[in-house]
Amino acid sequence: MEDSESPVIVLVDDEDMVVTSIKSLLTLETDYHVEGFTRPADALEFIKSNRVDVVVSDYLMPDMDGISLLTQVKEIQPEATRILLTGYADKENAIKAINDVGLYQYIEKPWENEDLKIVLRNGLEKRILLQRLQDKIAEVNKAHGELMNLQKDILKAFA
Amino acid sequence: MGKNTPSILIVDDEEMVLSSLRGVFTLQTDYDVHEASTPKEALSYVERARVDVVISDFLMPEMNGIELLKEIKQLQPEAIRLLLTGYADKENAIKAINEVGLYHYLEKPWDNEALLNIVRNALSEKGLRQQLTTKVRELDQLLRQHGELEAKHRSIERELEMAARIQRSLLPERFPELSGFRFANLYEPCEALGGDFFDVMEKDDGAVLLVSDVIGHGVQAALTTMLLKGVFQESADRIDEPTELLEEMNRRLHAVLPSGMYAAAAVFYLSSGSDHIAYANAGLPYPFVLRKEKRLDEIVLPGAPLGLFAGNLVSYESRQIVAKTGDVVVVGSDGIGSVVAGDGAMFEDEELRKTLEELSGRDGATIIEEAMKRALAFGNNAPLPDDVMLVAMTRT
The missing domain is CATH 3.40.50.2300 (Response regulator)
Known part of the structure; x- marks a missing residue:
């Protein structure tokens, strides 16, 4: 299976060619794990049960437009970066x-590969920073709680 | 800008x-x-x-x-x-x-x-x-504080352990050899230092027993027990009567204890070979007499705790307890009674009397040990909520 450490990018476009070409670019030149979908519903299904870091979606698709899709992604995984x-x-x-929806950035078609890679890299960096910040906040809260308990223990000796 | x-x-x-x-x-x-x-x-x-x-x-x-x-x-x-x-x-x-x-x-x-x-x-x-x-800086700081506090905690625990050793050395090493009486005691502080205390002093052809419970536990209570021992030793040496002894101790403790600190206490004057024990009480739970013929008497005698009120406001009464051969007088702090069961009931509500009545007729040492075991079982062997101290005087 995939290395759980490598970032997960979800790619949604109704044109198979777009999915295939971005996927092969990223597979060749980055260590990202790329999941490609041509139907928004399949992408949502995947996002519901897997942690994802960045979601890139086409705007014009027959079943559901990209903005509605990314709005739903925000509900399911608010920390994921959406492009x-x-x-x-x-x-x-x-x-x-x-x-309106708090998208990270848009990329114009036809895209430049280097541009796409920079936007993904920065979007991923933001996602990682957010995660690390949340982890630190949790650690700080935990350390704070432990400190309070220790203080209580010490005070008890003098009660 | x-x-x-x-x-x-x-x-x-x-x-x-x-x-x-x-x-x-x-x-x-x-x-x-x-x-x-x-x-x-x-x-x-x-x-x-x-x-x-x-x-x-x-x-x-x-x-x-x-x-x-x-x-x-x-x-x-x-x-x-x-x-x-x-x-x-x-x-x-x-x-x-x-x-x-x-x-x-x-x-x-x-x-x-x-x-x-x-x-x-x-x-x-x-x-x-x-x-x-x-956040990283905040976390570092918290972890450093935690480390410092932990070191302080360890040093406080070491000091408390030392203090506890000193406090235990304040308890009498042995009871006096007194014709007609056999003594036993049980002492379980709920923390390193306790507020329960007893002392005994040989006097003429008899002995004076002090049983007390200082409010609270920990350092404050432990320091007060030391004071109590000094006051008791000095006063009991020259006073031959229980009410006078409590009045003198109250007067002296009230003069030195910080306001709000006080100690419940009871004193017993025993004479070699005598069935009569003179008793006065300053707010300690009432003693029980477990009769040889399997009956339980509770000696009701209210009184204000020591150190709470000025000397001129407080006086004490005394009672004679008659204990014949085979009878056992059991006295202690409220610790054993305050053990709480899962349903919120306290051991002193009903169980304490029932237990003691059942145990009457047996030797003092067995009675207090067994009573403690049953109290712990009553509280599902949870940690003690308070110091427990019991003294048993068996009339032989």
């Missing part, structure tokens, strides 16, 4: 969605 | 680029925008002021953008660096991303919305890094 892939004509919608 | 307003530095040798970037940021953000038209100017700014994001052109006369951003990284490693590049220089820009650790590159002509979004993401990443650093 929209969009044709020039839909740029306005993409920009609006960045603010 | 607020302290938390993001600070942006834009560097380009073309005035037109500078002014259009300035326009975008000024109109659409609240960032602090600073400009430099040469790399030298940019470096001199970064040397003296904090910047969050630097956007630099690639092709400039003195130094190219990649070299500039490399030097800026040395000066302010946390600053996020973006490169602005013409189409022809894109290859260089992409190389620099990996080599110099740039955040992003932007192709001229840029799209304002894309630029703003990239800068926003850059700032949010920098903010996350800062929060993370703060």
Whole structure:
């Protein structure tokens, strides 16, 4: 099976060619584990039961548009970074969605491979930073609680 | 400009680029925008002021953008660096991303919305890094405090252990050889140091027994028991009567104990071979007499605890307890009675009397040991809520 340490990227586009080409780019040039889907419903199914780091979705798809898909992804895994892939004509919608739905970034079609890689790298970095921050906050809270208990133990000796 | 307003530095040798970037940021953000038209100017700014994001052109006369951003990284490693590049220089820009650790590159002509979004993401990443650093520092500090406190805790425990040893040495090593009586006792402090205490003093042809329970447990209570022992030893030596002894002890303890500290106590005057025990009580639970013929008597005698009220407000009464051969007088703190069962019932509600009645007729040592076992079982062997002390006087 896959190395659980490598970042998981979910790719959704109704055009099989887009999925295949991005997937082969990332498989060749990065250590990401890429899950590609041509149907948004299948992607959602996967995201419901697997931890994912970044979701890249096409905007125009027959069953469900990319913004609705990414909105649902936010409900399921709020920490995942969400990126929209969009044709020039839909740029306005993409920009609006960045603010409305809290998308990380949009990438215009046709994309430049280097650009795509930078956006993914930065999006992933954000995801990792968020995770580390949450972990640290939990650690701080735990350490704080233990300190309080120790103080209580010491005070008890003098009660 | 607020302290938390993001600070942006834009560097380009073309005035037109500078002014259009300035326009975008000024109109659409609240960032602090600073400009430099040469790399030298940019470096001199970064040397003296904090910047969050630097956007630099690639092709400039003195130094190219990649070299500039490399030097800026040395000066302010946390600053996020973006490169602005013409189409022809894109290859260089992409190389620099990996080599110099740039955040992003932007192709001229840029799209304002894309630029703003990239800068926003850059700032949010920098903010996350800062929060993370703060949390890491906070955690380090907590862990250090924890370590220090743990060391202190260990040293306090060592000291408490020493104090507990001293406190145990205050209890009488043995009971006096008194014709007609056999003594037994049981002492279980719920923490290292306890507030329960007893002492016995041989006197003429008899003995005086003190049983007491200082309010609370731990250090305060332990210190008070030491005081109590001194006051008892000194007073009992010259006083031959239980009410007078309690009144004297009350007077002296009230004078020295901090307000709110007090001790319940009872005293017993025993004479060699005599069936009569003179008893006075300062708030300790009433003693029981377990008759040889399997009957239980409780000797009811209320009294104010020692040290709580001034001497002129308190007086005590005494009672004669008659104990014939085979009878056992059992007295103690309220510790055994305060053991609580799962349903909230206390051992003293019903079980204590029932247990003692059942045990009457047996020897004092067996009675208190067995009573303790049953109290612990009653409380499902949970840790004791209070110090437990019992003394049994068996009339032989």
